[in-house]
Amino acid sequence: MDDTHISLAHGNGGCFMRELIEEIFQQHLYSSDVNTQVDAMSLSWAHEHIVMSTDGFTVQPLEFSGGDIGSLAVHGTVNDLAVTGARPHYLTLNVFIEEGFEIARLENIVQSLARAATDAGVSVVAGDTKVLNRGEGGGLYLATTGVGARDRDLDLGMHRIQAGDKILVSGEVGNHGIAVMLAREQFGLRGDICSDSACVLPLTTALLPLEGLRFMRDPTRGGLATVMHELCAATPYGVQIEQTAVPIADSVQTVCDMLGYDPYYLACEGRVVAVVAADEADAALAHWQALPDGENAAIIGTVSAETQQVILCTELGGERFLQELEDDPLPRIC
């Protein structure tokens, strides 16, 4: 296409929009049998238990170490399906582009999105593009909706959690939040902390054979502490987290210490929190540690019948309550 920047005409349904879709989205995103000129896509389906999930993405800046809004839009939705025990199959994509956005940059982001979709084994089957007036958008917003299928007999959820169950996390927490924060260069800080943004399907699939697997969730906005609060709200139990057991990269901890952030509240985009029966916790940990994305996995705590709070057992033998998140020190991280 001849244009280098998005104009309102790229969103009006006419020839410029067709050109944009054909040359940017069709090229990178859709298999050749997907007709981007129809609004709905037919899907053949063999299973009966379908899972759907949807997510919007407004991360600022759009690119950061270890990913960009395109890969993030795939991982976010694919991971929401994966933690239910489903295998993701299809994605739809909504794109809101601000007038004046550089097309080369858009193309890079769409390529990144396409790679992430291929790596996760999902097909993008439908999409829609809108252009926002200059000044009425933060460059680019995305929304993805995913459809997956899962075994009808699989029963995972907070309702299965029992006192004494173990809590595991698949890797270091907080990397995504800090990577995005550093990309903003707001505090004059620089660093090589890479986002953990990734597809967690290998991690979730590895635990599915365990009968003692109760529940999985990806600790995104609000981080590990928020998943723990959701557990306390949905069950009669509380949780005790061992501070020294939670994997946190030294570099992440250093930035947190400097700026007064708490890594337990920072978003991850490629981690899984799992609750597993105590007698299978070691097996679950071994499954995870055998995977490339699970080498830092750890058993970090226990479900407790004694309280309905989230208690962090500190290095020095004290206890600290992790409160429910109110104000987010790092908004717009996904």
Add this chain to the structure above:
Amino acid sequence: MDDTHISLAHGNGGCFMRELIEEIFQQHLYSSDVNTQVDAMSLSWAHEHIVMSTDGFTVQPLEFSGGDIGSLAVHGTVNDLAVTGARPHYLTLNVFIEEGFEIARLENIVQSLARAATDAGVSVVAGDTKVLNRGEGGGLYLATTGVGARDRDLDLGMHRIQAGDKILVSGEVGNHGIAVMLAREQFGLRGDICSDSACVLPLTTALLPLEGLRFMRDPTRGGLATVMHELCAATPYGVQIEQTAVPIADSVQTVCDMLGYDPYYLACEGRVVAVVAADEADAALAHWQALPDGENAAIIGTVSAETQQVILCTELGGERFLQELEDDPLPRIC
């Protein structure tokens, strides 16, 4: 909830966001068995042929005569499914809200969305909310993704179109575009033109029994002329439209004449264009005219083997080419 305006904390995954979802979205949108605190929703499914569609909505202003961005977000996606011959079942919803947006206004829009979903017979099964910094959003953007099911034996599409087929439209064109334009009060114009925004499922369902039904589409962005251009691009044929046969409200034509707009390019959000075998065109028309939303339906033209262009046969016996849309006189109408 105590707040009257959206703050960034409403998008951070913590307690304010939970409150917003529970008190605004859960209340209006989801049946009581939908858990809004999980990211993905399981769906039982009996059919095997699934259709998906997705659409973003950035209409300005958010409210207009005959609808708002909420009802529009349902109609847009439901109609994309309906014109494939599918029955829509499920919707997911993405909400991008600008910081400072009035919560009472948000609630009105969500209520309108919920009513439209109920009327169309679809359930909203998953959603996600993001808050945009003040000045980085046009108040509210929505994206909806729909899933429907259709008869495996149904074969509709441009590939079935033959020379001599008749082209029908289910009602007056251009009402939505002009209603939104008037709501902007840009030109000092006022009027009582009401958007045609509606669910077209009764219209599409009515034609499905006809063996001669070739193809249906809703003429949204780019209007009737754009659907006709899509037909010319996808088939070896052209179309001849009889100007006097196209239903256009006098009030819409008057505004178009004053401002130099062409009603053939204006968006509809509750109309269907159908291509039907010539010998069943009268039957199709009768089916539509028997419906409340089809009383102004008309046979407006013919598929022609002689040209690949869109020709408007004018009142005075002349011919005018309707060119492909380049620049849109009315952006942001959906």
